[in-house]
Amino acid sequence: MVLTGVTVFASLIELGDWNIVLALVIATIKATLVVLFFMHLYYSSKLTKVTMIAAIFFLFLLLALSMTDYLTRGWITNPVR
Amino acid sequence: MATAVQATVERENYLNVDYSLKSWLLTKDHKRIALLYLISITAMFFVGGFFAMLIRLELLTPAGDLVSSDTYNKLFTMHGVSMIFFFLIPSVPAVLGNFCIPLMIGAKDLAFPRLNLASWYIYMIGAIFALTSMLLGGVDTGWTFYTPFSTSYSNTHVIGTALGVFIAGFSSIFTGLNFIVTIHRMRAPGMTWNRMPLFCWSNYAASIIMVLGTPVVAITILLVALERLFHIGVFNPALGGDPLLFQHLFWFYSHPAVYIMILPGMGVISEIVPCFARKRIFGYEFVALASIAIAVLGFLVWAHHMFVAGISVYAALVFSLLTYLVAIPSAVKIFNWTATLYKGSITYDTPMLYAFGFIGLFTIGGLTGVFLASIGVDVHVTDTYFVVAHFHYVMVGGMVLAYMAGLHFWWPKITGKLYPEGWAKLSALFVFVGFNLTFFPQFILGYMGMPRRYHAYPPEFQVLNVLSTAGASVLAVGYVLPMIYFVWSLRYGKDAGPNPWNAVGLEWMTASPPPTQNFDVTPVVTWEAYDYEHQDEEVSVGH
Amino acid sequence: MDQQRETSTFGMWLFLVTEIMFFGGLFCAYLVYRATYYEAFVAGSQTMNIWLGATNTAVLICSSLSMAMAVRCAQTDKRKMMVILLLITIMFGAAFLGIKGVEYHEHWVNHQFPGPNFQFEGAEAAGVNPQNVQIYFSLYWAMTGLHALHMIIGIGLVTWIVIAGARGAYSPDYYSPVENVGLYWHFVDLVWIYLFPLLYLISKKHGG
Numbered sequence: 087m088v089l090t091g092v093t094v095f096a097s098l099i100e101l102g103d104w105n106i107v108l109a110l111v112i113a114t115i116k117a118t119l120v121v122l123f124f125m126h127l128y129y130s131s132k133l134t135k136v137t138m139i140a141a142i143f144f145l146f147l148l149l150a151l152s153m154t155d156y157l158t159r160g161w162i163t164n165p166v167r
Numbered sequence: 168m169a170t171a172v173q174a175t176v177e178r179e180n181y182l183n184v185d186y187s188l189k190s191w192l193l194t195k196d197h198k199r200i201a202l203l204y205l206i207s208i209t210a211m212f213f214v215g216g217f218f219a220m221l222i223r224l225e226l227l228t229p230a231g232d233l234v235s236s237d238t239y240n241k242l243f244t245m246h247g248v249s250m251i252f253f254f255l256i257p258s259v260p261a262v263l264g265n266f267c268i269p270l271m272i273g274a275k276d277l278a279f280p281r282l283n284l285a286s287w288y289i290y291m292i293g294a295i296f297a298l299t300s301m302l303l304g305g306v307d308t309g310w311t312f313y314t315p316f317s318t319s320y321s322n323t324h325v326i327g328t329a330l331g332v333f334i335a336g337f338s339s340i341f342t343g344l345n346f347i348v349t350i351h352r353m354r355a356p357g358m359t360w361n362r363m364p365l366f367c368w369s370n371y372a373a374s375i376i377m378v379l380g381t382p383v384v385a386i387t388i389l390l391v392a393l394e395r396l397f398h399i400g401v402f403n404p405a406l407g408g409d410p411l412l413f414q415h416l417f418w419f420y421s422h423p424a425v426y427i428m429i430l431p432g433m434g435v436i437s438e439i440v441p442c443f444a445r446k447r448i449f450g451y452e453f454v455a456l457a458s459i460a461i462a463v464l465g466f467l468v469w470a471h472h473m474f475v476a477g478i479s480v481y482a483a484l485v486f487s488l489l490t491y492l493v494a495i496p497s498a499v500k501i502f503n504w505t506a507t508l509y510k511g512s513i514t515y516d517t518p519m520l521y522a523f524g525f526i527g528l529f530t531i532g533g534l535t536g537v538f539l540a541s542i543g544v545d546v547h548v549t550d551t552y553f554v555v556a557h558f559h560y561v562m563v564g565g566m567v568l569a570y571m572a573g574l575h576f577w578w579p580k581i582t583g584k585l586y587p588e589g590w591a592k593l594s595a596l597f598v599f600v601g602f603n604l605t606f607f608p609q610f611i612l613g614y615m616g617m618p619r620r621y622h623a624y625p626p627e628f629q630v631l632n633v634l635s636t637a638g639a640s641v642l643a644v645g646y647v648l649p650m651i652y653f654v655w656s657l658r659y660g661k662d663a664g665p666n667p668w669n670a671v672g673l674e675w676m677t678a679s680p681p682p683t684q685n686f687d688v689t690p691v692v693t694w695e696a697y698d699y700e701h702q703d704e705e706v707s708v709g710h
Numbered sequence: 711m712d713q714q715r716e717t718s719t720f721g722m723w724l725f726l727v728t729e730i731m732f733f734g735g736l737f738c739a740y741l742v743y744r745a746t747y748y749e750a751f752v753a754g755s756q757t758m759n760i761w762l763g764a765t766n767t768a769v770l771i772c773s774s775l776s777m778a779m780a781v782r783c784a785q786t787d788k789r790k791m792m793v794i795l796l797l798i799t800i801m802f803g804a805a806f807l808g809i810k811g812v813e814y815h816e817h818w819v820n821h822q823f824p825g826p827n828f829q830f831e832g833a834e835a836a837g838v839n840p841q842n843v844q845i846y847f848s849l850y851w852a853m854t855g856l857h858a859l860h861m862i863i864g865i866g867l868v869t870w871i872v873i874a875g876a877r878g879a880y881s882p883d884y885y886s887p888v889e890n891v892g893l894y895w896h897f898v899d900l901v902w903i904y905l906f907p908l909l910y911l912i913s914k915k916h917g918g
Contacts (some may be wrong), residue, residue, distance in 0.1 A: 145731060151485075402846055
């Protein structure tokens with residue numbers, strides 16, 4: 087809850103590009119707490135923990151590898167024949 | 168002999184326990200659900216085959232004279248959609264996996280039997296949506312639904328077909344979920360991971376892909392439908408969107424999807440080769456780990472379908488390298504199967520014939536995939552028949568042959584009857600010859616530049632196209648024959664007994680067909696997998 | 711029974727994995743377009759009401775708390791307390807949807823729904839292409855809409871277990887439906903925890 091307040095407040099601070107990073111970090115902390123304690127992942131079997139980590143890893147793959155395309159498009163132009 | 172036959176006929180099994188239609192439609196028995204799937208996917212296979220026939224007939228002549236180009240677009244789209252989403256993806260997992268996995272691990276049923284039945288109903292609903300769209304006029308976007316054509320310009324039944332695929336995707340997800348939980352939690356006492364049949368390992372790996380990948384294509388299809396309905400511009404360049412984003416999201420699933428198709432097929436081969444070579448499989452751990460490696464690496468290579476679409480060169484380099492890597496675990500498996508044959512005592516029953524076909528044809532298909540991984544080659548042959556030949560070699564020469572192998576191998580267990588071996592061998596020959604005659608010329612055609620998805624072509628390509636169509640006719644015979652003799656065997660086939668192949672594995676230790684609860688007593692496993700040497704010793708000593 | 715409980719919970723976790731990837735596709739689209747059309751996204755997000763969004767975040771976190779406490783009650787056989795907490799959860803869920811409805815109405819009357827009627831007045835002032843802002847809104851409606859759909863399903867599920875729970879269907883030996891619905895509910899909360907900063911808090915300039 088406190089963290090939500092912090093998030094909103096943080097958005098009002100001028101941090102330029104880092105704003106999103108801070109907001110996401112706070113969101114991730116909140117999310118981790120929900121997953122670990124509300125969802126009892128902290129107390130769950132190793133299998134469940136591995137399953138969650140795998141899911142996040144694959145989501146990360148989707149995002150990261152797609153971005154390898156979008157972020158590098160401007161780097162070089164294909165030579166025109 | 169007469170007493171034994173009588174005993175088999177009178178003993179209760181999962182088939183004769185209740186003959187009513189309701190008991191079939193409301194069944195929770197994984198074996199019955201497997202048969203329900205068998206009927207559905209066979210029907211969809213012949214739907215897809217019907218479209219293939221029309222395609223090959225059109226391509227007999229260079230001119231586009233049988234159907235208009237719009238109709239041709241619909242033909243290859245619907246061929247792809249029915250074959251990929253409604254036949255290949257469910258085939259081995261939903262039919263053979265559903266039937267065999269609980270038996271192989273010594274369980275009574277899957278972890279969530281009602282979810283299993285729901286999966287089948289969801290599949291049927293999806294199939295009905297897709298079939299209805301086909302009957303109402305079809306779809307012409309290609310099974311790949313590329314935007315912005317599918318979202319903004321096509322005037323065919325995109326949403327209906329897309330919905331059908333979306334719904335069928337959930338069937339796939341639930342089956343995968345069911346398998347993962349079952350394999351983790353329902354193995355019999357003593358059945359450690361390292362004693363589990365490789366068929367289970369392969370289905371487990373495929374299930375991981377199903378669970379992780381299918382939701383992404385689901386949301387992508389949903390976005391396409393939304394875009395069509397509300398004219399939003401997420402994928403439409405005229406409205407600021409990026410059509411490549413669609414391709415990224417689509418192929419993030421659709422590439423691993425091909426591993427969903429092939430991994431269970433490889434699992435079938437891993438069961439058949441040791442049985443008919445009477446030898447333990449070579450390198451069990453490597454084959455098991457290779458399955459997992461294929462599943463994981465398969466998620467890293469999707470943009471190799473987009474090399475010429477406009478992605479950045481750097482991204483293309485990354486994906487090309489990763490694509491080379493994913494070939495390695497598949498090669499490991501091929502080496503291991505071949506090594507299993509060395510100094511084995513090989514018999515050439517039909518399942519083994521199909522397995523041999525698989526090993527050869529999958530190798531060709533897989534190697535041509537490696538050619539395509541090279542960006543230079545890919546630029547030359549992309550969207551030509553070379554690519555078509557590549558994926559038909561792995562999908563048909565690989566996957567369908569594996570499916571046929573598995574059907575023949577486990578048919579005695581499923582039905583309690585033996586199929587006629589002579590006819591089956593003849594069929595296998597038709598399939599092998601027909602397949603190669605159909606698709607090998609397409610490698611040449613593609614290399615020479617014939618583009619795919621065109622209903623007309625330059626006259627110099629005609630000879631090879633005629634060969635291809637001739638091959639397709641032979642192949643069709645090879646598919647129709649098993650329909651006939653399998654059905655024939657249900658009534659007139661010889662009784663199979665629990666273990667006609669003298670195979671190793673828990674499923675062969677129960678009756679054929681099995682009782683509803685699979686095992687009268689829960690087995691306790693104390694031996695390693697694929698213990699063929701002991702099996703043969705015991706059998707010979709027993710006599 | 712323990713084995714069955716762990717099995718059904720494992721099944722639910724796997725289902726949540728599929729949900730992560732399902733929403734993940736939308737997050738991927740969001741990431742790509744935000745990187746490409748940053749200013750348009752800023753302009754779009756300025757029309758969001760952060761206070762309503764923040765309230766909704768708080769509402770959902772409270773509902774997760776009441777849900778977690780309800781699961782605890784199921785485990786410790788406090789049936790009446792469990793039912794009360796589940797009802798509180800539903801109440802919070804409904805509140806969320808109500809606030810969301812208010813926001814949606816606001817956006818709708820301002821022609822901020824993508825499609826032929828889309829209009830964005832401040833486009834030239836902010837120096838952005840209204841088409842790109844439309845993409846922001848497309849993703850906004852798609853992501854929050856899908857989330858709201860999951861909320862509605864969640865409320866339905868909690869209603870189901872409230873009724874069954876009130877009838878005494880659950881005990882310390884058998885409470886996996888409560889636990890699994892709880893997992894689903896927390897997941898829907900998690901998605902919102904990420905949606906809020908991504909959609910509402912893009913930049914420092916806010917009209918409120």
